[in-house]
Amino acid sequence: GAVVSQHPSWVICKSGTSVKIECRSLDFQATTMFWYRQFPKQSLMLMATSNEGSKATYEQGVEKDKFLINHASLTLSTLTVTSAHPEDSSFYICSASGLAEYRKTQYFGPGTRLLVL
Amino acid sequence: AQSVSQHNHHVILSEAASLELGCNYSYGGTVNLFWYVQYPGQHLQLLLKYFSGDPLVKGIKGFEAEFIKSKFSFNLRKPSVQWSDTAEYFCAVDYSAGNMLTFGGGTRLMVKP
Numbered sequence: 649g650a651v652v653s654q655h656p657s658w659v660i661c662k663s664g665t666s667v668k669i670e671c672r673s674l675d676f677q678a679t680t681m682f683w684y685r686q687f688p689k690q691s692l693m694l695m696a697t698s699n700e701g702s703k704a705t706y707e708q709g710v711e712k713d714k715f716l717i718n719h720a721s722l723t724l725s726t727l728t729v730t731s732a733h734p735e736d737s738s739f740y741i742c743s744a745s746g747l748a749e750y751r752k753t754q755y756f757g758p759g760t761r762l763l764v765l
Numbered sequence: 766a767q768s769v770s771q772h773n774h775h776v777i778l779s780e781a782a783s784l785e786l787g788c789n790y791s792y793g794g795t796v797n798l799f800w801y802v803q804y805p806g807q808h809l810q811l812l813l814k815y816f817s818g819d820p821l822v823k824g825i826k827g828f829e830a831e832f833i834k835s836k837f838s839f840n841l842r843k844p845s846v847q848w849s850d851t852a853e854y855f856c857a858v859d860y861s862a863g864n865m866l867t868f869g870g871g872t873r874l875m876v877k878p
Binding site: 650690692694697745752754755 | 809814869871
């Protein structure tokens with residue numbers, strides 16, 4: 649149980665384009681989803697938290713207009729990196745938590761590696 | 766500021782050696798505690814968690830952790846490591862009981878066969 653998937657697993661794009669990353673909870677309903685960024689050999693940095701049907705809450709220093717998060721259903725959240733630039737290249741990881749036995753614990757997806765040329 | 770410290774950044778052990786990875790947090794109130802493991806090229810997997818009750822928590826793959834409130838610590842242990850335990854280990858703390866995690870910097874473990 650508690651499987652979270654991400655798509656795509658890696659993406660290469662040109663500077664100025666937008667990239668959408670999907671995060672899905674496969675076997676439970678994710679009332680809350682989290683988006684992290686992980687730099688090489690560093691820990692995870694929380695970017696934002698989203699509750700299903702609500703606007704995302706962004707951490708300080710994260711541009712909400714650049715990193716658009718949508719959590720329209722209990723199994724899907726998307727992160728769109730708008731007008732991507734090389735400095736946005738990173739490893740983006742989502743996690744999800746839900747109700748009952750899935751409460752109070754985050755279950756992580758496999759991550760999406762983004763390279764902006 | 767609330768923080769999580771993992772003092773060992775890199776650990777190298779031989780197979781069958783015992784493992785203890787340190788994790789200290791900075792807050793004195795009620796916390797929820799987690800250890801996650803990230804195997805090379807794979808996603809973060811939950812090893813174990815502590816919310817309340819017995820401070821000695823058993824996890825998957827033979828790992829355990831002990832919550833010592835007086836020391837603000839939640840150290841991860843395994844009596845005998847295997848080569849397959851080579852991975853990065855992250856301690857995480859939920860300070861708010863609201864499922865918001867603060868991660869430690871991670872400990873990279875290498876087990877030599």
